[in-house]
Amino acid sequence: MLHEFTLYAVQNDATPTCPTVVDSTTTTDTANEDNSTSTSASTSASTDTAANERKSSVQERFGPWNDEECKSLLKNLFDESKSFHSCFICKDAYCTGLSKETLSKFPGYKKFNHKWLNRSNWWLCFVETEGMYCLVCKKHHIKHPHNQREVFAATPSIRFKLDAITTHNKSSLHAAALQTEMIQKVSYFHQEVTKKSEVETSVLEGVFSTAYYLMKSFIANRQLLPLLNFIEKIFHVEDLKYFNHRSAECQSEIFMTLGETMKKSLLSDVKKSPAFGILTDEVCDISVTENLMTFIQYYNSTSESVCTQFLSCQNILSEFSSANADAITKLILSELKDDDLDVSKFAGFSSDGAAVMVGKRAGVATLLKAENPSLINVHCVCHRLALSCTDSNESINYIKTIETLLRQLWQLFENSPKKMAVYLKTQKQLKEISMGEKATKIVSKRLKKACRTRWLSLEASVRAVHGDYEAILHTLSILDQSGDAAATGLMKKMKSIKFLGTLYIMRDILPVLADLSKHFQKDSLNFSDIRPSINLAKDKLKKLLEEETPMQSLQTDIDSFSDMCAEIKLNNKELKELQSLFEKYVNALINNITRRFEDSSDVLAALGIFDPLSVPLQNQPGFKEYGIAQINILADHFHQLDEPETKTRKTEKMQSEWQSFKYHINDVLKPVIPEDVRDGSSKSTNTTEWLLLQLLRNPTFENFYPSLIPIAAAAVAIPITNAWPERGASSLKNIKTKLRNRLGEAMLENILHVCINGPAPESKEGQTIIKAAVDSWLKAKNRRKVAKVNKISGACGVVVKETLNDNVISQDASVQTEENPVIVEAQEVLSEVRQAMKVMAIENENDSDFEDESDFDDDCCW
Template identity: 25%
Template sequence: MGKRKLLDSDSSQSKIQKLSMFGFTSNSGSDHSTPAFQTSPTVPSPKPSTPKRKFNVSWKLNRDWLRYDSKLGMMFCDICISANVRNVFTEGTSIMKKENVVKHEKGKGAYLLIVTIVTLQLYKSPNLLKTWKLSDKMPSPRGSSQLKDLNVDSHTTCESNSSVQEFQQSLSDVILDRLVDRVRGSSVFIVMLDESTDVSVHQNLIVYVRFLEQIGSRVVPSVDFLGIRQLSVANAEAISSELIGLLKDKGLDLDRLAGVSTDGASVMVGCKSGVVTRLREMYPGILATHCIAHRLALACGEAADKVTYLVKFQAVLNDLYKYFERCPKNMARLEKVQGILDCSRGTRLKQVSHTRWLSFEGSVQAVVDNYQSVVAVMLEESSAKALALHKPISCYKFLYVAHFLADALKPLAVLSRSYQRSDLDFTEVNCLLHSTVKVLDNLISNPGGNLSAFLQHVPSEPTLDESGLYTFEFQGHIVRDSLVQRSEAVRACSTFIEGVKASLQSRFTDRGDALVLSALSRFFDPQTVVDRTPPSEDIDIIANHLSVCKVAKVRDCKDELRNFVEFCRAKVDSNSRVGSSSLDICQVAFRARAMFPIVAAAAERLLTAPVSTADCERGFSRQNLIKTDVRNSQ
């Protein structure tokens, strides 16, 4: 017991000693305090700290990317900062060790640097790609020693999601910077807009840019993808703000914006509050163009909708498509019959889309090529649905219209594809249109290839069969016939052609900005410049537009335009070759820019004006190939 009391006493005294060291005193009346407790105890001195490491200037030798901030006392990597990479060298590191610098140099930061440099070299010289050899982990161009030193250790592969995203972002930045530099080198540029909905039901705005760049000794237009932005609301205000924000983010001068090309939707070209109207309030000299390919499709669709039988004809083609494409059994029967008859030309039945009406040509041609096999499958099945489809396609009227449309829609489809060329300018639009209209006119009096082949198997007049019905045999099948059907078929086809011509006339007339583009096209036409004086109305229209663009005053524009015509004629009189196309005349203006700066500005606006927005449609098609339902669900 005595020993336990002694231990408790020692324990309490040690506690009091600890408390007294921090300035506490005992309030109890017990005599626990001693003179030793009243004296200040001796506090042990701290251990001496190691001296802080300093930045060694020799580390910057052959490392231009390394930067030391003496005020913050931190090291930074300028390359990683410019590449928007997140690591300790972008946030700043105060650990001054050479091994950290060397490790960063061999690691991800240096990899991004070399990938960026190599990408820029490949972008400038695509043939360099042929000299590359792929190693197990990383690409290594022949003759390059930098990429060989990138492997930090056996555990670092740079294959994580974050590394791949950083590599992709680095490559994207190089390509985008190159594109922006090319656009900045052009005096003017034009944007092409379109909006669409992706598989995740998000509305997106896609923007392409058309500008001028010098290739060799010629200045030619180029088109490239600029960006895509998601829209919260697809109205004119949201689209305008997103477009302006995108152009400013890319560092493009909006004062050089010369025009906007759209698909003609009301939200784009609305006269009160459309996108074009809003942009013109800020930049008055903008030219607005409506996609030629969209106008052609709308004209053909409008003409077809006015013919009652053609509306029914489209419904029959869609029913045929669904009958085979949505039933594997029917499709297998069709392929089997085609193999037996050996009459298939490799064309499958296609669906008719009203929004893409010129794709109708492929649907009609497929029915014409596979008619014998399609009818054979329906007669073999003999179900109610098959017989219901067999009735409307086994008559003279259907076959006549099908073969006629196969001939008439082919030149229209060729015209549509021509209008979707990226290198097409406005000087070729009217020539292609007038030639197509002449071909359509000839089809009324001179049947095309498909219709001529059909009429050779048809009697000149309806004939009665043994049952007392007007029928004839076509490709081994009985077809109903009558004088009424023949007259209605001819009337439907002629009405469609006249409707197409009238619709094209109304949609392709020169109104608004189309007047300016037509005047520019005629002015730079070689025949107009060399053989005859351009109409004074064209010079007035061009001069007024250039004055709105603040290029020069109206009087100065008119004088220089006339002087340029005389300059071209003088070159022809001196046996100098001016050119055979409008592009050649524009090159003359560019080469003589010091003498004719106003004419050069007019030529720039003609060449940058896009004919169609087909590039935007191709961009959305590529987006849908990348952003699929499977990837969207991940």
């Protein structure tokens, strides 16, 4: 039927004037229906029923389209904000004429008869305030071959006569438009283009999800195309063949866009927060680049929780000669400026406590306070605890000796499979155990990792050596007999009651410090956790000292040792020496911890009044005076730049709100505190943080306590621990490895944003980020699209613009007459590099045998 329709249009230079074009089955059904009228009544009834069923199964067509396709075309071709009329729309809307407003403004439109919009003229559409259009001609942008007029197509016809409609219906222009549409209907190329248009968004989202997964999994960016090809061929995802953006530049833009979208989402949440805090630290990567790793802490109004997210990774030495306080300060301030973050909301700054960070005269914290005097500087509690332990170990010489011996013992086995094998055999013989190959590997790995010196490594090292003390001595004895000097020296020092007793002492003390360090590294830690945790740890140490737990364990276990340790005996003199060492070590730890943590800020101490359990009841003494002094400290700090009169007025207002809030705490909030929060068993929050979050979550509090809300926002935004930049440094080193050592600064930062901040790619939040990235990537620039229309020769020489698809990707057909600027620039750079190498007498050779297998080198080639 399609071929018959096209042939008719070409030979007669006109289209059929009948309202409906039907296929042969429809014609047959109609003939059967006519013949059935001459039969008997019973035969007629059955035949009519069958004919009606067959007719209902055939969808009525209008030219090349059916009813639904015509309605869809109307929506695509015309602006929905305008009023337009068609037989397909007016029938359902019971529309019988133009609007009165249009007829009053344009009296000439009364000549248009709404009845002309019938099934015979299915192609006709009337747009109010414009005129008459033809659906087919408008879709294909029909132009007259001589005068280039586009009447009924781009230009509406305002000749409101039936003769104008009939003439256009029989014209060669209309016939050419119908012929073009018919050609597209049977064209494989057009079907492929249409299919590609339908799946383009879903294909891009799948590709972006794959790239997102690579970024989250520390996999090289260059693995994107191989992974896509694998998915297409193995899992038969045929739609991936429509992904044509496979150049290195496009792939680089995909990764960059994902990271930028992740950062935009982060900054959008930060800007809604009343305050934020900055955590920063320096880290050196595999390429010997000194980076400033920065995180940001804020209250997220969407999730109603405190969040700590990665913000930036900056190369310090790219613009400055050294990583001094001035350079770090300028980098932090420039990042805040680039991110459009208000410095007045900068509430807290946390660092590792190095002199360049916390120096009183010219440290980073001091320079930042010059920009925002209300900034609160915090020395990371994890680093302070580590310094306390280091000070204690330094003050007792034999504890230092123990650390050195443990490190040397680990080094003895680290790079010697032969010595490790001797140790494993000895351990099996002593403990009479049988291990398979996998178990042997696990034990070997555990021993290798046990002695590494980091925050928690000393405790793990002591625990490992204490548990395998006899096996270690047997191993050292075997190595001693073979002439190993290192093993001989270690055995002499380790085979003594003083060494063994110190191991028992450290075995009981170090877990207390390790638990405290782990608690300080929690994500939800805030200022109210510090003092209770410190006091608990000190009480545990005092209890160990009073009960002499290590000495009792040593006396119990010493008689159970084998022949190798039989000569190790504990007499009264040695017991007193160990007790003295134990007492000195515990007292040194308590004193150093107290000294390191006693200089906490008065402002942080004043924020402790927000603990609801500390607020007295109304009938208890001290209720009215509770918190007044602390409120004065907070007012002096946060309003120090105000004029005296303004400052006094704000202080009085804050005191008034605090007095009212105390009643609200006792009457409303205290009874609804969760039980796990009240008794301290909750691992996610405590009573102080719970109360501060209640202030921020309840929007009605903004009307009653407007002065306390900013204080609460600043309190939850002040970072207490600098553990996040340490985690960020680990992620950086997992990303920028030896084979990816040339990752550019921008690409590295974007990968870190997805790796650290990004949710799982299959989650709802992850898919939201991916869809936003796809939209941003498509809007960034024209992605090598061909023109929206293509000129083809229609019937009778009429020029027709064939609309292929807005998203068709093709190569340029024209001849390249100018040099490619990208190639020219690359050649110039290569020439400069060669000239520099010649002057500097540098040989042109790779750094290693693996250089050719390294990841892409720069931001474009990643």
